[in-house]
Amino acid sequence: MTDAQERFRNIRLQEEYDTHDPKGHCTMVLPFLRKRSKIIEIVAARDMVFALAQSGVCAAFSRETNQRICFLNVTPDEVIRSLFYNKNNDSLITVSVYASDNFSSLKCRSTRIEYIQRGQPDAGFALFESESLKWPGFVEFDDVNSKVLTYSAQDSIYKVFDLKNYTMLYSIANKNVQEIKISQGIMLLILTKSGGYVPLEILSIEDGTVLKSFNHLLHRNKKVDFIEQFNEKLLVKQENENLQILDVRDFQLIEVSRTEFMTPSAFIFLYENQLFLTFRNRTVAVWNFRGELVTSFEDHLLWHPDCNTNNIYITSDQDLIISYCKADSDDPLSEGNGSINISNILTGKCLAKIKAGNSFPNENECSQSSKKHMCASTVRSTAAEALEDITALFYDEERNEIYTGNRLGLVHVWSN
Template sequence: MAERFRNMQLQILSIEDGKPLKSVKLWLHPNKKISFIEQFNEKRLVKQEGENIQIIDVWSSELIEVSATKFMTPSAFIFLYENNLFLTFLNRTVAVWNLRGELVTSFEDHLLWHHNCSTNDVYITSDQDLIISYCKSEAVAEDGTVTPFGSINAREIMTGKCIAKLSANNLSVVPRGNSNSDSKRSLVQSTVSEAMEDVTALLYNEERNEIYTGNSKGLVHVWFV
């Protein structure tokens, strides 16, 4: 084994006092890059380039391997500690996995807008039951041509079911009144289509039931849902 593998020594430390709790050895191929090492509760996820993903229980040393063709290296993770699941982001797609390496949910019509799968425009609710993302969409212009705009999609994490979709197709702009108080302020007006262009940040206020988005033009929009 020494010829084919090298070991990496990892330690688990107590957050409270920094004392070592357990020492773990990882056996790695010496000539292959480490794609990621992630710790999620008692499970450690290890992936090397071209190799299967290993899910290791750090207390029992139980090992589960998942084929590299089934689980490709994602661009980002979001761990769902309440549900003992995790989200992966790869090539604009989102998937939900359990800690046995099994696919739980994949989302149709939920293609993220940004190539780099940035999680800045992805929001997970505090109950970890909904994912709200800025996604690709197709809006129809007045002349009948299809113009690409983004949409805000909300889906159930466990089922993949779409429960809401905000896009230029299903929203209209409500004009502001021209009261004296409004006339004293300088307001930037945006159409729905303009507000849905190149969103770079998204946040959902669960108490007020409002979505806040910011775009590359530096504008912030509030969506009442």
């Protein structure tokens, strides 16, 4: 805990990047790509920061030179929808739609980080070209198992690919599949409800072998709030009913009162700790699989009412959560903006907080710095302005830096 407090103690606003190019990085790009728009996703890898704006523009910045290296939009009509860093082969995957296709199909491209560092975003190659990913088709990247799941709505076929080399492993052609949930080592197939039960199948993620199939009884006329799978535990919740935690090995059932466990807007499973996080009404809670509340956070009220995981970062050891939160009401400098809170997941304690009052750059440090580019700073925003309306957040664990993006398309670097 003291190590974490030390790590974040002196974090300050150090740098500012802008995804907006007033000249337009290509005069031919679509008009809305030339407009300033909010940051919706930030990914960092290998001293590079990638920021995706809601407009579909994605910019790459170097932490070494503090320069914008390039835009990742390779063609004038490309609108990038999401990013994924593939650590298996040190590449960035972009998922895009194109005006020439009426923005109807998802297209994926893999580009090695070293090419982007050289300003060659067009040196990547297309992925899953054989797949028709027209809406409501999708592609989902699974970091835990190093797999990719695609769904072609055209022929109702799911396919699983290896994230290391993009080879197809197997397909699932079952028109009764309503939803697929991926967990460590397994996939849960939720099939079409039949009368008073829902048929479920558990498959090996590696080869698609059916490990178990069974029916789970439901209250007939009640909406299913969620069905989630975590290793051997199945979590089922229906409207105004208790949470059920079923062990699929021996079918032992634990029920948690609906007054204790209310339906969350999002989950995050913590594989390292065998726990799960729930997000509801700006609050975060930690539960175990006996249905017991392990942690409620003492000072971690989220800024955004709808949980967006692009505004939350959980460290790879799953011991810290970093979020954009409501600032203290008694802090006059924080009026109108939030704070970045770093909390211990197991204890709920707030270990550090980046807020307007403690985030001014230290001029003495700067004048003595050997890194001149850190001092010839491009920061035009004050810390208070940078903490206003943060729309995306990412923590680079190697560099110990937090990157935030806001509604103006600016990216801020918080570092010590």
